[in-house]
Amino acid sequence: MENNLTLGEFIIENQKHYKSTSGEFSRLLSSIKLAAKIVNYKVNKAGLVDILGDAGDVNIQGEDQKKLDVYANDVFMQTLINREIACGIASEEEDDFVAIKGKHGTNENKYVMLIDPLDGSSNVDVNVSVGTIFSIYRRVTPIGTPVQQEDFLQRGNQQVAAGYVVYGTSTMLVYTSGHGVNGFTLNPAIGSFYLSHPNMEFPKDGNIYSINEGNYVHFPQGVKDYLKYCQEEKDDRPYTSRYIGSLVSDFHRNMIKGGIYMYPTSSIGPKGKLRLLYECNPMAFLAEQANGKATDGYVRIMDLKPTELHQRVPFFCGSTNMVNKAEEFMAKYPEDA
Ligand code: P6P
Numbered sequence: 001m002e003n004n005l006t007l008g009e010f011i012i013e014n015q016k017h018y019k020s021t022s023g024e025f026s027r028l029l030s031s032i033k034l035a036a037k038i039v040n041y042k043v044n045k046a047g048l049v050d051i052l053g054d055a056g057d058v059n060i061q062g063e064d065q066k067k068l069d070v071y072a073n074d075v076f077m078q079t080l081i082n083r084e085i086a087c088g089i090a091s092e093e094e095d096d097f098v099a100i101k102g103k104h105g106t107n108e109n110k111y112v113m114l115i116d117p118l119d120g121s122s123n124v125d126v127n128v129s130v131g132t133i134f135s136i137y138r139r140v141t142p143i144g145t146p147v148q149q150e151d152f153l154q155r156g157n158q159q160v161a162a163g164y165v166v167y168g169t170s171t172m173l174v175y176t177s178g179h180g181v182n183g184f185t186l187n188p189a190i191g192s193f194y195l196s197h198p199n200m201e202f203p204k205d206g207n208i209y210s211i212n213e214g215n216y217v218h219f220p221q222g223v224k225d226y227l228k229y230c231q232e233e234k235d236d237r238p239y240t241s242r243y244i245g246s247l248v249s250d251f252h253r254n255m256i257k258g259g260i261y262m263y264p265t266s267s268i269g270p271k272g273k274l275r276l277l278y279e280c281n282p283m284a285f286l287a288e289q290a291n292g293k294a295t296d297g298y299v300r301i302m303d304l305k306p307t308e309l310h311q312r313v314p315f316f317c318g319s320t321n322m323v324n325k326a327e328e329f330m331a332k333y334p335e336d337a
Contacts, residue, residue: 007033007173007184007193017179025136025160028085028111029175032134035079036165036173037191039072039118039132043167044188046124060095060310068124069093072117072132080113087139088147090309092116092278097309099146106144111160112137112151116278119164120246129168131248134175135282136161152309156281156302163286164248174200174252176289181255197256202292206258206319207239210250218266222297222330229329247274251283251317255290260318260326264297265336272296272314276306280315293323297330298337 005013011026046068073093080086081100087109090097093116100107116133123130137158139151163175171186173193183197209230216224230239242259244250250261263272274280284294284301294301294317304313316323330336 004194004196007195010182010184010195014177014179017177024085024109024111025177027083028080028113028136029161029177031079031083031085032076032113032163033173033193035076036132036171037186038075038079040165040167040171040186040188042071042075043068043118043124043130044171061092068130069118069121072121073115076115076117076132076134085109086111086113086136087143088112088151090114090152090277092119092275092310097147097149097152101146107146108144110138110143112139112147114152114277114282116275119248119279120244123244123246128244128246129166129249130246131167131252132165133248133279133282134163135159135277135285149309152277153306155305156276156284159281159285159302162282164251164282166248166252168249168252172196172252174286176286178289181286181290200255201290202255202287202319203258204291204319205236205321206254206260207236208242208254208257208259209239209322210241210243210254210259210261210318211263212243212245213241215266215268218268219264220266220330220333220336222333222336223262223264223326225332226326226329229325247279247283251286254318255287255292258319258322260316260322262317262326263315265314269312271312273312274315276301276304276311276313277309280313280317283315283317287317291320292318293320295323295327297327 011029087107088099114135120130137154141148161177165173174183181200184193185196186193263274280301287294296314
């Protein structure tokens with residue numbers, strides 16, 4: 001693998017794509033790469049070092065914050081704040097966004113970042129893979145002034161870049177800056193990410209569906225009908241059910257093999273569970289750049305106008321033909337929209 005491009009070389013080679021001449025965007029990606037390596041070390045040692053279990057706090061989502069959640073959040077926040085590489089950062093683990101002040105009180109940077117520092121963290125205690133998800137936008141308020149909430153409440157179609165780190169059997173960083181999706185695998189022996197999956201694409205079709213079927217009784221009828229379609233013995237069906245409970249891992253497998261991930265509305269969660277800004281928009285950008293599709297069952301995820309930092313939306317994402325078929329079933333019940 002050592003003959004492959006490293007992530008650093010790839011970023012430099014593709015600098016021509018980024019409108020920023022100051023190299024700010026490249027430095028931002030490099031700081032994410034550094035933070036990912038630090039978190040990876042801790043995630044891999046979690047079973048040995050006492051950072052498992054609850055940190056005692058409860059985050060804005062009302063979920064117990066596990067120490068590794070808190071640790072990962074601190075690493076990404078501090079890596080960006082200390083380097084003043086972005087002008088603001090919003091984290092799924094933080095109640096509000098953070099304006100990054102420059103040494104002289106102003107910050108001339110033009111990018112803001114949103115991050116889910118450790119998605120699927122409840123899997124850490126049972127040694128199942130987890131991930132980091134990030135999303136980058138150009139600020140919309142005047143450069144040099146403190147960032148405002150509107151810099152973060154942008155539609156997903158305004159993203160400059162998005163990606164994830166999957167801390168799995170191997171650690172990979174997968175990202176897009178609007179020119180396709182590329183995957184880099186970490187060689188832990190030397191601490192370098194190497195280009196291992198160039199131009200990743202969702203197969204148009206697949207036979208894997210990922211959903212928490214424990215919520216079946218609470219699903220809208222269109223989802224129930226689609227699941228029965230997946231399970232009936234006809235044509236290329238029944239499909240295979242695969243659900244890890246870690247969005248990054250389910251998405252990554254489905255992008256390689258073909259499949260659909262669904263977290264729909266339910267009678268217990270009227271807007272589903274996933275956050276539009278921290279999970280759905282970045283994964284939707286990746287999906288579309290990989291010739292896949294991402295909607296809320298009716299509308300393109302990246303066209304939704306965010307109204308609050310932590311809002312949740314229903315999420316259907318993966319192989320285009322599978323998402324289209326799911327939407328056909330959803331369309332039969334417009335009252336559920
Ligand atoms: P459930 C993790 O908390 C997460 O946000 C996604 O990574 C994952 O796909 C989903 O929630 C799992 O939710 O309700 O099935 O446990």
